[in-house]
Amino acid sequence: MLRSLFGISLLIYGLSAYGQAGKPLPAVKIIATGGTIAGEAATSAQAGYTSGQVGVETLIKAVPTLSKVARVSGEQISNVGSQDMSDEIWLKLAKRVNQLAAMRDVDGIAITHGTDTMEETAYFLHLVAKTRKPVVLTGSMRPSTALSADGPLNIYNAVAVAADPQAVGRGVLVSINDQIHSAHDVIKTDTTATDTFMSPYHGLIGATAYGVSQYYRGPFKKHTVQSEFSVDNVNSLPRVDIIYVYEDMPGDVVDAIVKLGAKGIVVAGVGNGNMPKAVMDALGRAAKAGVVVVRASRVALGFVGRNVEVDDNKMSFVAAEELNPPKARVLLRLGLLKTKDPKQIQTMFNTY
Ligand code: GLU
Numbered sequence: 113m114l115r116s117l118f119g120i121s122l123l124i125y126g127l128s129a130y131g132q133a134g135k136p137l138p139a140v141k142i143i144a145t146g147g148t149i150a151g152e153a154a155t156s157a158q159a160g161y162t163s164g165q166v167g168v169e170t171l172i173k174a175v176p177t178l179s180k181v182a183r184v185s186g187e188q189i190s191n192v193g194s195q196d197m198s199d200e201i202w203l204k205l206a207k208r209v210n211q212l213a214a215m216r217d218v219d220g221i222a223i224t225h226g227t228d229t230m231e232e233t234a235y236f237l238h239l240v241a242k243t244r245k246p247v248v249l250t251g252s253m254r255p256s257t258a259l260s261a262d263g264p265l266n267i268y269n270a271v272a273v274a275a276d277p278q279a280v281g282r283g284v285l286v287s288i289n290d291q292i293h294s295a296h297d298v299i300k301t302d303t304t305a306t307d308t309f310m311s312p313y314h315g316l317i318g319a320t321a322y323g324v325s326q327y328y329r330g331p332f333k334k335h336t337v338q339s340e341f342s343v344d345n346v347n348s349l350p351r352v353d354i355i356y357v358y359e360d361m362p363g364d365v366v367d368a369i370v371k372l373g374a375k376g377i378v379v380a381g382v383g384n385g386n387m388p389k390a391v392m393d394a395l396g397r398a399a400k401a402g403v404v405v406v407r408a409s410r411v412a413l414g415f416v417g418r419n420v421e422v423d424d425n426k427m428s429f430v431a432a433e434e435l436n437p438p439k440a441r442v443l444l445r446l447g448l449l450k451t452k453d454p455k456q457i458q459t460m461f462n463t464y
Contacts, residue, residue: 129183138219138275140182141212142267144168145201145233146191147226149252149263156259166256167191171224174256175264181323182220182275194226194251197233199349205233206240206343213243220246220274224267227251227300227308230286234295235439238284238335239446239464240343246279247336249286249295253306262289262306265322272323282317282327283335292318294331296464299436301412313413313434334463341446350448352376354437356410357387363394370397375452376404376444380437385409385416392422399428404447404454406461408432408440418458430458 131137144150144167152165168186178184189208190201205223212218225233234249241247250270252263270287273279284295288309297311311317318327353374355365369377377398381387385407387395395405407429409416418424418431432440443464447457 129179136183137180138182139217140184140220140222140271140274141218142168142172142184142186142222142224142271143205143208143212144171144186144188144191144224145194145197145205145226147194147224147230147251148255149224149226149250149266150191150256152255152257156257162193165191168224171256171263171267175268178268178271181268181272184271192226194229194233197226197229202233202236203343203346203349206237209237209241209247210243210344213241213245213247218245220248220271220276220279222267222270222274223247223249224270225249225251227253227288229438230309231295231298231300231436232438232442234284234286234298236442236446238295238331239339239341239443241284241336242339242342244281244337246274246276246282247284248274248279249284250288252288253304253308265290268323269320269325273320273325276325278325278327281330283331285317287320290320291316292320292325292327296331296333296335296439297434299412313415339464341449346449349445350375352378352441352445352448354378354380354441355391356380356437357382357391359388361388361391363390366391366394366398370401370403374403375448376406376441378406378408378432378437378440378444380410381407381416382410384414384420385431386421392427395429396427399454402452404430404444404452404457406430406432406440406444406457408435408437410437412436428454430454430461433461435461 150166168188248270250266273287286293286298293311297314302308447460
């Protein structure tokens, strides 16, 4: 009796690993890095909580229906709030994504991540993951112990997107709150709301309803397998700092950053990447000393083009185009692994 019951449960388990047409379900690896999705609070209705408390196996167990969309297995790379995301974790994550993506029996990769720096990690992977297979980041705004926790459905949808042949070749994606964003475009827009992620300048890649997705477009700039960047033999990334420009800002802030050893500076400028004269003069000195200066904007939306109010040609500056300051920093760091020439780095900003 016991043996036959065991046999039936094995059969049920076996059937659940197959899709409706009898084909094995896609295999999706979940890489957990931490974040609120793995966060815990003392009660289900309080604002205070700690990120990165729950392990990947608990995250998977919280969504039993995952076994209907994919054969999932998990691994833990780190367990940090994404305010503590680091170069060390980035390089480990990117190398592991490339290893897994090269495996025949992995069809897609879902990565759980804190939302604070998700746009930076996603864009970093968009430039260095060498695969057409779906690589999909997700997270949550509410900890796993909260009322109406958003993590379980976000994981379900992210795994469904990672398992979806229609997501192949669309670069690194962020699947969250029923929407699919390109890593290139997505930004966090609200400190606490569950609909914080938006791609307001370029629009969504697609949308998902309980694991069923519609796709509207692909990324419009180069990424992943077309990208010239690789972290294969890279163990550290060059220092690049971001300066936030404000009324009557002094130039000595820039001089201090240069003294501290920055190889690049991203300017979160006012408006179309502008800055007071004192800052412009200090950045000019920095550029002359070989520090690459990229002009982005502190404004949420828009494009920073060359030579509008600032003479980029004369100053040897680079214009960030549609990248916001943290994403411009990601591209500049990868660019500096190859060259210090602002003209070549400008070409990278036009391309990625
Ligand atoms: N600080 C947390 C993090 O980025 C909050 C954001 C989240 O995961 O929602 O890990």
